Amino acid sequence: MITFLHTAKANVKRFEDLVRKYDEDVEIRHFVNEDLLRYALAQGTADSESFQQETAKIKNETSEMIVCTCSSYGDECEKVDGIERIDQPAVEYLVKKYNRIGLAFTVKSTVLVSKKLVEDTARRLNKDVEISLIDCSDCWRFFEQGDPEQYEKEIAQIILEKNSGVEAIFLAQASMQNAAQHLKTLDKEVMASPEYGVQEFLKRLKN
Numbered sequence: 001m002i003t004f005l006h007t008a009k010a011n012v013k014r015f016e017d018l019v020r021k022y023d024e025d026v027e028i029r030h031f032v033n034e035d036l037l038r039y040a041l042a043q044g045t046a047d048s049e050s051f052q053q054e055t056a057k058i059k060n061e062t063s064e065m066i067v068c069t070c071s072s073y074g075d076e077c078e079k080v081d082g083i084e085r086i087d088q089p090a091v092e093y094l095v096k097k098y099n100r101i102g103l104a105f106t107v108k109s110t111v112l113v114s115k116k117l118v119e120d121t122a123r124r125l126n127k128d129v130e131i132s133l134i135d136c137s138d139c140w141r142f143f144e145q146g147d148p149e150q151y152e153k154e155i156a157q158i159i160l161e162k163n164s165g166v167e168a169i170f171l172a173q174a175s176m177q178n179a180a181q182h183l184k185t186l187d188k189e190v191m192a193s194p195e196y197g198v199q200e201f202l203k204r205l206k207n
Helices: 010-022 034-043 048-061 071-078 088-097 108-124 137-144 148-161 174-182 193-206
Strands: 002-006 028-032 065-068 083-085 100-105 130-135 168-171 189-192
Touching: 002 010, 002 048, 002 193, 010 028, 010 174, 010 193, 028 048, 034 048, 034 071, 034 108, 048 065, 048 071, 065 071, 065 193, 071 083, 071 108, 088 108, 088 168, 088 189, 088 193, 100 108, 100 148, 100 174, 108 130, 130 148, 137 148, 148 174, 168 174, 174 189, 174 193, 189 193
Parallel strands: 002 028, 002 065, 065 083, 100 130, 100 168, 168 189
Antiparallel strands: none
16 A cells, blocks of 8 residues: 655545556545645744644555655654655656756755755765756746646746756646646756656556
8 A cells, every 4th residue: 555645635636546547456645734735835844743643634644655645744754754756766866877967946845855855865865966947936926827828838938948957847836747748848857746756656566
């Protein structure tokens, strides 16, 4: 079984579809706590206490793999045993392969958390990595308005304009994944965390 903690309802279908793309049989459970994201958006930082309460509740219901899909709470995952973060596998892949990474984001509470993950991973792998921030925060309003197509197109447009000097693009949030389909003409690898993360975590379950 694989259990997901989401901070946006839209991610339930996204991750359900991704898991089923690679495994038709594994049991999937979804927990959603949108208050966590609302707090992060309002305060610019994670709500540690509420996150710990939420994960404790989930751990009471399952002893199997739990994956948090919200990058703003990545650091909080590190503080709780048994909680995986969806962006770790993608960052591991990018740091091993590239030296100059563009970190694109639409929620500012994600920036320092994602940047720290890249830096910590590079340090562990003894790599020198240069991070360029690509601010797509103006696009978040389209996500809040329930217009994912415009959200993705706007993200892609900003990345097309601001990708100089990097070798690859990391889409820091799960909600940004589909922007990659509008970047197929870009001569750089564009990596989002959901699909790669799901594949890696399913491999771990099977092993």
